Amino acid sequence: MIYSENVWVCLAVPLLMTLFFLRDKARQFVLNFLLGMAACLLGAYVSGFVDAASGLGVEDTAIFISPVVEEVMKFLPLLFYFLMFDPDDDHLILAAVGIGAGFASFENICSMIVSGTESLGFLLIRGLAVGVMHIVSVFAMTMGLVIARRFQALRLSSTLGALSLSMLFHGVYNLLVSKSGVTSWIGYVLPLLTALMLFLALRRLRSEE
Amino acid sequence: MPDHLLTLIPVCIQIAVLTVLLQLSMRLIRESDRAIHAVFLTFILSLWLLTDLYWVIYEFMRPDSRMPFAANEIGEAAVFLLDGAMLASLVCGWKGARIQTVSALAFAVCNVALWVAWSGEWVDDLFIGAAYAGFLYQVVRALTFHHALKPWEWVALGAGCALLILGQALTFFAPEGAKAGLDTGCSVLLALGTVCWAVKAIFARRRNAEPVTLLCLVFALIAWVVTAKYMSADAWYAVFMVCETLCMPMLYGAVRKVVAA
16 A cells, blocks of 8 residues: 555645746646646545445456546546636647646556566556556547537537546556456557547647638 | 357447448538537447447456446446437427327336346446436437327337336246246337337438438437347347447438438
């Protein structure tokens, strides 16, 4: 067991300090990065509670419940920003990427504390897989919101649709990497491939503006 | 054929069909100058595809265990919500239809009660059931608004639904021999209903009915097939899964007509 809230405080303090010296988009990114880290911490608490309450077991909770909880935790600050401030697409995407990066970084740090830092190969795979996956899933969610808003299809259902898209993507990843072998390698490659596809989709969307 | 293959093969076919339709629907967004129905369709198909993929991966990796509450159930509920939202966009005003909508909600509640009784999975069934009830409500509302069914067809539909619920509820109390008979009877009734809805939708298309009416009928067919799928097991489940796959190109075709109109 690690005291992840202590880790969060240690990481958050210097980042909080930078907020005084940064402006505009850089400040927004750091703030969202912090929010992403906080979402990860809260997600871990909620998943732990669900594990204890449901009796599913640690492994099954990580595979089936964590994607749902974690995506909701990432979604809530994003939804708040989206509904309260009605940001343009670029600011929304910046917020999403910041939250995703903060979430992934904090999860990676906690994982490294638990599993050790001896194997660079393992850490690289984790960084490229989990790290990219969190950014991709929150980015896909945001793209759903952006597209729904742009095409005047923004309803409760399309908002929840965007959220469940990211949950399903996260769930598929967790399921694939839950056992070693070919499936886990497919799982590790999946976020990178999806990131490439989303990048192309975003470029196309921007070129249509 | 082993039981899990009986379901796995139709789902894999459905994934292939969904992949093709998803590409077509994305092209439809561009062709239609970003029509809202094309956007909704793309959303629905992509969620449907991911839900199926999740299920297949689960079956492949853990063939012998029952899936707990997972992301694909949320995906299924989101598909129902999006179907409902698309139908809601077809109904511009409210016109009566109290008996039909109340009956649809009652039918949905009975279905959910039966799912809970069969599986004992309260959380999953209530969660999906709420979205399913919303979808049925919107289907009936749209059918009524566009006068897609004649009065005698409403009566026949009501009688069929009541018979189904009664038949399925009786299986809990009937002796073993009668239970199998009741199950088969319900499955035949569900299959007959599927054929009727399919014929109605195909005829509407042939007779150049209003595109919106055609879309409502296709959604009604989907609602019926999904209900049938949830009420069935083993071979019948596979049959209704194939029917559901056949509905997908019909849905794409109907949306294409609405967008072009």
